[in-house]
Amino acid sequence: MAEVVFEHVTRIYPGNDKPSVDDLNLEIKDGEFLVLVGPSGCGKSTTLRMLAGLEEVNKGRILIGGKDVTTMQPKDRDIAMVFQNYALYPHMTVADNMGFALKIAGTPKDEIRKRVEKAAEILDLAEYLDRKPKALSGGQRQRVAMGRAIVREPKVFLMDEPLSNLDAKLRVQTRTQIAALQRQLGVTTLYVTHDQTEALTMGDRIAVIKLGLLQQVGRPTELYDRPANVFVAGFIGSPSMNLNVHPVVNGQAKIGDDTISLPADAVNKLTAEDNGKIVLGFRPEDASLATPTDADAFSLKVVNVEDLGSDGYIYGHILTDDSSAEQSTMMSDQNKMTTVRVSPRELPGVGDTVKIHIDPAKMHLFAPSSELRLN
């Protein structure tokens, strides 16, 4: 059993007045694949390095399998950093390439063979154990490199952006492999990435971190369906959520010249600090085209459309005073435009004005002052 616990962990780099990781409380359950995700400089790698023993912990403590490791040397923690720059040793067999670290550690021969065979089984390399790397394909070599970490049977795997040195095609393939492998092995894993797609596709749970502060921890669907604040809402999901601040008039959101009904219990939670406004978010797939007479819909001036065959995307500006706010026509920056996913058969023309209805059950409402979720 090896769960990992961060208890009020803080890291302040010398010379900095703000902590890089601030009072982090996080638990990784035994056998769990937890992905720590956030933009660059958010403290995610610092968190991993503290667990590895590479960074000092200024406050709080870290436990692995119930044991306090806060001040322990890296090599005594029984962790494995996966995917350093493993190259393979050309004269050694696949089995020796995987097992040599165990040999150094003085593990008995038959135990090494047992573990190597087990890893080879999982990695589908069993029939290659006595071959040299030269006789292997690139994919097989990659798996031998993985095998090197597996045979150590550590309590925890640590992976810091392990896919960053792979090209795009390999990244997708290896992503699937690592996730499948981790589930087969059942070794507690902390995986750090800046890529929310990696987080959503790989993790049992995801922890989102920003500027050293943990924002939300949960299963991928929880984060996607019920983001706790505006940052998580905008960070998780691709294309990202439409997020805008709108005035609240008579309990309804005023979007351009139109109004949209809001749930009363959410509106009631707004405070004076919110200045009569609300942050309304909806994902591109949670809205649809409405009829021109639909009361609960807003007008969108279409700036661009994309037909992807299976899906269609409308990009547009919310209409105010019958003229669209065209001052921001940065096509590449989707955040500045409203995105709606529709059937490609229903795509309007560029320049058209369409009515958009938001699925009220899928609306995400946040307080502008605290940026916290209201519904």
Next chain:
Amino acid sequence: MDEVKLSQMDPRALKATSVQASDEDSSATPQALRITAASSNPAMFTLPWHKPLVQWPAELLANLPRGISRHVVRFVHVGDEVYAMKEITQSVAEREYELLRRLQKLELPTVSPVAVVTGRRSPAGEPLEAILVTRHLKFSLPYRALFARNLRPDTAERLIDALAVLMVRLHLMGFYWGDVSLSNVLFLRDADSFAAFLVDAETGDLHANLTNGQREYDIDLARTNIIGELMDLNSGNLLPAEVDEVEVGNRLAERYHSLWSALTDVDSFSPNEMWKIEQRVNKLNELGFDVDELEMKTDTDGNRVLVRPRVVDAGYASRKLLRLTGLDVQENQARRLLNDLDAYRASTWRQGEDLEIVATDWMREMFEPTARMIPQEYRSQIQPAQFFHEILTHRWYLAEKAGHDIPMAEAVESYIEKVLPQYKLDAQAMEDINSEADAGVVDDDATYYNPEDDPDAAVWSS
């Protein structure tokens, strides 16, 4: 860029050592070929960037021994120079390039970065990985090439000592390596020792100071990797039988710790033992380090003086030799040449004269004539200072055997005939080394996408 435009540019921009457009999103893949370079070499633009590195034509490649790497690496003739090219993803290439530049500014022994090439595409428009370009370190060899020759049995130990010095120097400057191994280092002969240079900084990071955890992790990983690398040589029957891999690996940790403590420990002594400061400084000089700054303080009751070197610079002897002669060589070579310079001064009865003046004559009468005798075919393989050092050693052995002094010219002739040929790596050994290096490559796209090549991968990943 034409001449007119150049002259109109801000002179500071012309002197810039790095050119990079800053208004682009650097993480985006550029659509057109882009070369970010520290200096311009027009021949760079004529290279076949549209081809994967493995397919570059043989006539462009320099036949030099390569180390094992998970990436595809080639040595390429570019104009009069030889560059090492490594195919990696754009973000990793850009990061390593910047890091190597910073390490160079700190005057640390690393390969020097030349360029990052991004936005490569095949003629069919398929994007290709970025290439990091570094300058090939002249006279250097990967450890595998050193073991391919008949070497002294203590070669492994001498390589480890060099690596320990390199690690200490990097750690003192706050560089955490993250992947220390013999494969990530190039070696230069340095008199009877070796000097190690960092060649792979992919996993590294520069910090203000390293934690003990970071240093210990580097040491532990180095130990594991070194033992693995030696076990591999052993499997290929390339390691002398008496070498114990684990012992050599342990030696790294010992050498590292003893050097680290010599350089950083606090000495404590009473105020009437101030000569101990000089003793400490002399000891550091012997280890090849200059003390730039000493931190001295007394303890609370004033009975003890606490002394710790604050800034130490490597290259004590090599800087001295550079000042005297203009020769830029490795530390132990410098020490040997300085000793010979001293002997020359004594033998010519010029102890009272300025060393600078004696050094000029020594260069003209001793060093340069000897260096000129390196046969043409070896000039790219042995540094003049190393040649001089080895001649001195050879001459000493000859004299001992003969029972009398041997003239320099005779020693040189005998050395060229009997010893120098060992420097040549024969064609077969070179081919073996490079095909071994290829066998360890993990990130070669070409071997991934042929389903016949690797039927299991497809099944396994599904």
